[in-house]
Amino acid sequence: VRIRLQASSRASPQGRSVEPRLERSIEWLPAALILTPLILIPFGFKPFAANALALFLIFGLLAMSLSFIWGYAGISSFGQNAFFGVGAYSYGVIALNTIGPFGQTHLAVLGGIVSSTGLALLVGYFLFYGRLSDVYGAIVTLVLSLVLYAFAVSTAGDEWVIGVARLGGFNGLFGQGTNSGNIGNFQIPPITVRLPGMSEPMAFRIDRNTTSGYFLVLGTCIAVYATAKSLLRTRLGRVAVAIRENEGRAATFGYDVRFYKLIMFTLSGAIAGIAGVLFVAWGNFVNPDVFGLSFASSVVVNVLLGGRITLIGGFFGAVALNYLAIFLGGFASNLDQGAFSSASEDPSVAAELVTEVLKRVTVQAPLIIQGAVLVITILLVKKGMVPMLSHFLQQWQRFGWILLWPAVAAFFLHQVACRQASLCLNG
Amino acid sequence: MPLDTATIILLEILNSVTVLVLLGLGLAIVFGMMRIVNLAHGEFFTIGAFTVMAVSEFADLPLWVGMLLAPCTGGAIGIVIERLVIRRLYGRPLDAMLATWGISLLLISAITLIFGPVTHGIPYALGNFKIGRYQYAEYRLVMSVAAIGMMAAVYILLRHTSFGRRARATIANPDMAAASGINTSRLFTLTFGLGAALASASGAILAPMVGVVPTMGALYIARAFITVIVGGPVTLLGTASAASILGFIEATASRFPLLRIETSGFCAPPPCTIVIGGSAFYGQIALLLFAVLLLRVMPEGITGRRGR
Numbered sequence: 001v002r003i004r005l006q007a008s009s010r011a012s013p014q015g016r017s018v019e020p021r022l023e024r025s026i027e028w029l030p031a032a033l034i035l036t037p038l039i040l041i042p043f044g045f046k047p048f049a050a051n052a053l054a055l056f057l058i059f060g061l062l063a064m065s066l067s068f069i070w071g072y073a074g075i076s077s078f079g080q081n082a083f084f085g086v087g088a089y090s091y092g093v094i095a096l097n098t099i100g101p102f103g104q105t106h107l108a109v110l111g112g113i114v115s116s117t118g119l120a121l122l123v124g125y126f127l128f129y130g131r132l133s134d135v136y137g138a139i140v141t142l143v144l145s146l147v148l149y150a151f152a153v154s155t156a157g158d159e160w161v162i163g164v165a166r167l168g169g170f171n172g173l174f175g176q177g178t179n180s181g182n183i184g185n186f187q188i189p190p191i192t193v194r195l196p197g198m199s200e201p202m203a204f205r206i207d208r209n210t211t212s213g214y215f216l217v218l219g220t221c222i223a224v225y226a227t228a229k230s231l232l233r234t235r236l237g238r239v240a241v242a243i244r245e246n247e248g249r250a251a252t253f254g255y256d257v258r259f260y261k262l263i264m265f266t267l268s269g270a271i272a273g274i275a276g277v278l279f280v281a282w283g284n285f286v287n288p289d290v291f292g293l294s295f296a297s298s299v300v301v302n303v304l305l306g307g308r309i310t311l312i313g314g315f316f317g318a319v320a321l322n323y324l325a326i327f328l329g330g331f332a333s334n335l336d337q338g339a340f341s342s343a344s345e346d347p348s349v350a351a352e353l354v355t356e357v358l359k360r361v362t363v364q365a366p367l368i369i370q371g372a373v374l375v376i377t378i379l380l381v382k383k384g385m386v387p388m389l390s391h392f393l394q395q396w397q398r399f400g401w402i403l404l405w406p407a408v409a410a411f412f413l414h415q416v417a418c419r420q421a422s423l424c425l426n427g
Numbered sequence: 428m429p430l431d432t433a434t435i436i437l438l439e440i441l442n443s444v445t446v447l448v449l450l451g452l453g454l455a456i457v458f459g460m461m462r463i464v465n466l467a468h469g470e471f472f473t474i475g476a477f478t479v480m481a482v483s484e485f486a487d488l489p490l491w492v493g494m495l496l497a498p499c500t501g502g503a504i505g506i507v508i509e510r511l512v513i514r515r516l517y518g519r520p521l522d523a524m525l526a527t528w529g530i531s532l533l534l535i536s537a538i539t540l541i542f543g544p545v546t547h548g549i550p551y552a553l554g555n556f557k558i559g560r561y562q563y564a565e566y567r568l569v570m571s572v573a574a575i576g577m578m579a580a581v582y583i584l585l586r587h588t589s590f591g592r593r594a595r596a597t598i599a600n601p602d603m604a605a606a607s608g609i610n611t612s613r614l615f616t617l618t619f620g621l622g623a624a625l626a627s628a629s630g631a632i633l634a635p636m637v638g639v640v641p642t643m644g645a646l647y648i649a650r651a652f653i654t655v656i657v658g659g660p661v662t663l664l665g666t667a668s669a670a671s672i673l674g675f676i677e678a679t680a681s682r683f684p685l686l687r688i689e690t691s692g693f694c695a696p697p698p699c700t701i702v703i704g705g706s707a708f709y710g711q712i713a714l715l716l717f718a719v720l721l722l723r724v725m726p727e728g729i730t731g732r733r734g735r
Contacts (some may be wrong), residue, residue: 076521130723135464135520139652140719146649147715154708159699293645297528368536374529378522379515
C-alpha cells in the first residue's frame with residue numbers, strides 16, 4: 001500500500017517517477033558491521049597490515065567503478081584498468097613536476113581524475129553514439145587497455161620524458177634530473193596537501209610507521225561509495241536501471257539512452273581514475289602492468305565474485321581474493337622451506353612430485369584462482385557473494401548475536417595474519 | 428620510390444594481411460556462427476605454437492609434423508571445453524565471453540605449469556631471398572600460402588560439405604534445423620572445435636617467426652578482435668576484407684614515420700626526438716583508431732548490412 005501511495009503521489013505528468021524507491025536508505029547495521037573492523041584495523045595490527053588492506057581497498061574501488069556501470073546501467077567494460085592506469089600515470093607525471101615548485105600534489109590529483117574522466121568521455125562517445133552492442137563495447141575497452149599497455153611498454157627510451165618525469169617503459173614511471181630538493185632519480189610523491197589551518201603540507205604516507213595513507217584511502221572509498229550511491233538514487237540512476245532492464249523501452253519513453261549511458265560511463269571512468277591516483281600515491285610507483293591483461297581480468301573477477309549488482313561487491317571480491325593470494329603465497333614459501341618434506345627423512349618420488357606440483361601451482365596461483373573463480377561463478381553462483389550474504393543477514397536479522405560478527409572476524413583475521421606474515425603487534 | 432622499396436612495402440602489406448587472416452579466422456568462425464566471443468582464442472593460438480615447439484624440441488621431428496598435429500591438439504581441447512563449459516551458456520553471450528576469459532587464464536596457467544615461463548625459439552630451415560638492397564624471409568611467403576590454403580579449406584568446408592550445409596542451416600534457424608533432424612548441439616561442439624583448431628593451426632604457422640611463451644596469446648588477441656569486429660558477421664568475406672584493409676593500414680603505419688616531436692630528454696646526442704609512426708606499435712595504434720572510427724559509421728562491421 002505504501003509503495004502504491006508513494007507512486008501515485010510522486011507521479012509527474014510525464015509519468016516518469018512511477019518507479020518506487022529503488023534502494024533502501026543506508027542500512028546502519030551492515031554499515032557498522034563493515035566499517036568497525038576497517039577503522040579498528042590500524043589500532044590492532046602493524047601498519048603493514050593496514051597498508052596492505054589499503055591496496056586491496058583501492059582495487060575494490062576500481063572494481064566498484066565497473067559494478068557502477070555493469071550492475072546499474074548494463075554496460076560491460078572489461079578495460080576499466082585503462083582509466084585506472086591513465087589516472088595513475090597522469091598523477092605521477094604531474095606530481096613529479098609540481099611537487100618541487102608547489103610542495104603539494106593537489107594539481108596532480110586533479111589532473112589524474114580529469115584525464116581518466118576525459119578518456120572515458122571520448123571512448124564512451126564512440127561506444128554509445130556509434131551504438132555498438134554490449135559485447136563489442138566490452139571488447140573495445142579491453143583492446144584499448146591492451147594498446148595502452150603496448151604504448152606504455154614502448155616508452156623506455158631516453159626521449160620519453162615529460163619535464164622531469166621519465167615514462168621508463170617496463171621499469172615504470174620515475175623522476176630524473178633536478179627538481180628543487182630532488183636530485184638524480186626520485187620516486188613519485190605521495191598525496192601531499194596543505195589543508196586549511198595547517199602550516200606545513202601534509203603527506204599521506206604509507207610506510208612502516210604511518211597509516212595516514214590508509215585512512216585517506218578508506219575515507220576516499222567511503223566518500224566515493226556514498227556519492228555513487230546517492231547519484232544512483234537520482235533521476236540518472238533510475239534511468240540507468242531502466243536502460244539496464246530494457247533499453248528499447250527506455251528509449252521509447254523518450255530518454256536519450258546514448259546520453260545517459262555516456263554519463264554513467266564517464267562517471268565510472270572518474271571513479272577508476274580516483275582509484276588510479278590512490279594506487280600510484282600508495283606505492284609511489286606505476287608500471288605498464290596496470291594496463292595488462294591479467295590486471296584487467298582481476299577487476300572483472302573481483303566484481304563477479306562480489307556480485308555485480310551491488311556497489312560494495314567489488315570491495316568484497318578484491319579483499320577476499322587478494323588475501324587468498326597472500327595466504328597461498330605464504331603456503332608456497334612454507335613449501336620452499338621444506339615444511340612438507342621434513343616429515344620423513346627420505347621423501348619418496350611421489351611426495352617430491354606432489355611438493356613440486358603444489359609449489360608450482362601456488363606460485364602461479366593468482367591466475368589459476370582468477371580463472372577458476374571466473375568459470376565457477378559464471379556457471380554456479382550467478383549473483384555473487386554479497387547478495388548471498390545480505391540475503392543471509394536479512395533472514396537472520398532478528399538474532400542479536402550477529403553483532404558478534406566483527407569480533408569473530410577480527411579474531412580470525414588476526415590469527416590468519418599472525419600465522420601467515422607475522423603481522424600482529426606482539427607476535 | 429625505387430622499385431625494390433616498393434616491392435618490399437607490398438610484401439610487408441601482404442605479410443600484415445596474412446597475419447591478420449591467421450589471427451582472425453578461427454575467432455570469426457566461432458563468433459560468426461555461434462555468436463560467442465572466444466576470449467580464449469589467444470590461448471588456442473599458444474597451444475598450437477607449443478605443439479610445434481614440443482614436437483620439434485622434445486620429439487625431434489620435423490616442423491611440419493608439429494604443424495599438422497597442432498590443429499588436432501587445439502581442436503580436441505576446444506571440443507572438451509565446449510562440452511564442459513560453453514554449452515551451458517548458449518543464449519548468454521556476455522557470460523559465455525566471461526567464461527572463455529576464465530578458461531584463457533586457466534590455459535595460460537596450465538601451459539606455464541607444463542613448459543615453464545620461458546621463451547622458446549623454433550629454428551626453421553628456410554633462408555632469405557634478395558630484392559634489390561633488401562632481404563626478405565622466404566618463410567613469410569610460405570605463411571601467406573598457408574593462410575590462403577586455410578581460407579580455401581574453410582570455404583570448401585562450409586559451402587560444399589554436408590557439415591557446412593548443416594552448420595549454415597543451424598545458424599539461419601536453429602529450431603527449424605533441429606526439427607529437420609540436424610543434431611545442433613553436436614554441430615555447435617564441432618564448430619567450436621573447428622575454431623579452436625584453426626587458431627591452433629595459425630599459432631603453429633606463426634610459431635617460427637615469434638617467441639613461443641605461455642603468455643604470447645595476449646600479444647595477438649587485440650589484433651584478432653579488431654579484425655573480427657571490423658569484418659562483421661559474414662565469416663570468410665568479413666575476415667578477408669577486414670584483413671586486407673587493416674593489413675594495408677598496419678603495414679603503412681609501421682613503415683612510415685608521421686611526426687617528430689622534440690623533447691627535453693637525456694639523450695646522448697642532445698636533441699631528443701619522439702618519432703610517431705614507423706614502428707610495429709604504431710601499426711597497432713592505427714588499427715585501433717581505424718576500427719573505432721569505422722565502427723562509428725558501420726556499427727556492425729564491413730559486412731554488417733548485407734545479412735547472410
